[in-house]
Amino acid sequence: MGKKIKLGILGGGGDSLIGVLHRVASSMFDKFEVVGGVFNTDINESLKFAEELGIGTDRIYANLDDLIEQENRLPEEDRIQVVSVLTPNFLHFPMAKQLVEGGFHVICEKPMTTTLEEAKILKEASDKAGKVFAVTYTYTGYPMVRQMREMITSGKLGKIQKIDVQYYQGWINPIIHDKEQRNTIWRLDPEKSGISCCIGDIGTHAYDMIEYVTGMEVKKILADLNYLYEDNAMDIDGTVLLRFEDQIKGVLRASQIATGEENNFTVKVYGDKAGIKWEQENPNYLYLLEEDKPLQVLKPGHAYNSDFSLSGTKLPPGHPEGIFDSMGNIYHGVAKAILGEEAFDGEYPTITDGLRGMNFIEKAVESHKNGNVWTSIDD
Incomplete structure (x- = not known):
């Protein structure tokens, strides 16, 4: 080596x-x-x-x-x-x-x-x-997320017609209701965290995931954010309507005050032939829904998965892979790029993905502050 x-x-x-x-x-x-x-x-x-x-x-x-x-x-x-x-x-x-x-x-x-x-x-x-x-x-490093991306790209779902992504946490709930505490953590300090807490922290994960698995770009958004208290400058909850091209629409829901939730990140994409959904808290299960057919559950490590999914699978079927493995797959993609090795498309999120993420955060805050209006995402 x-x-x-x-x-x-x-x-x-x-x-x-x-x-x-x-x-x-x-x-x-x-x-x-x-x-x-x-x-x-x-x-x-x-x-x-x-x-x-x-x-x-x-x-x-x-x-x-x-x-x-x-x-x-x-x-x-x-x-x-x-x-x-x-x-x-x-x-x-x-x-x-x-x-x-x-x-x-x-x-x-x-x-x-x-x-x-x-x-x-x-x-x-x-x-x-x-x-x-x-x-x-x-989360883009999970084998079954990569499988979802490959299935959507290959046309397994048909024409995409509905996208629904949810990222719910409850960690900030005990903090936000205490005035002294909410004024002491850096995630609620605009000087350290930027213009957004919830959308900037977990909403951007959800936004990137949508574009990653579908291969489509969001064109317009309408955001309704929740700050809960007048003295709190940072959003801690929000719902964002999404518009793509060709009449495709979706919704992104993110919250840090979903009491009792841990890291409930769920992605659902529906086409005119089939639907597919994935849950981060059960990342080894990819659910395929088709009309007049039983629910199918796809799991990592099996030969029915794509080469891209299998390339990020380190263990035999039945052995759970988690967030360390997901991040490890991203590092592996970076290593391939540095070393000039052959790689699959999408092995690591690029600076363009980071730029689009910031674009989304800024436009979501802008949409909310302008009265919950439709706002274009820059190309």
């Missing part, structure tokens, strides 16, 4: 769930090696965390400026090649832009930026640098 791709990480230290997810995902397929980064704004905490992970401390830096400067002094074959940006939302844009201009590939958490204008600037910088740029819309 050749040398592994050298990976640096920004953020994700301590008990960060997203940090664990990315580190485990990067270790799959034996393509990456975490060699350094900036895990914390306090370098002593970063050094301590690196020691806990068993990573050499010689490439743990005080800040991003030091990382870029010191790494670019090393021989090219020894440098960090790609950096994962796992910091709060407001840091995504400046860090990612500095990285691509510094000669690094980037894997960035979503939302990619806090404004559409930032996303456009970042895409221009990335295109100019010619580097791989991935945005971690994690």
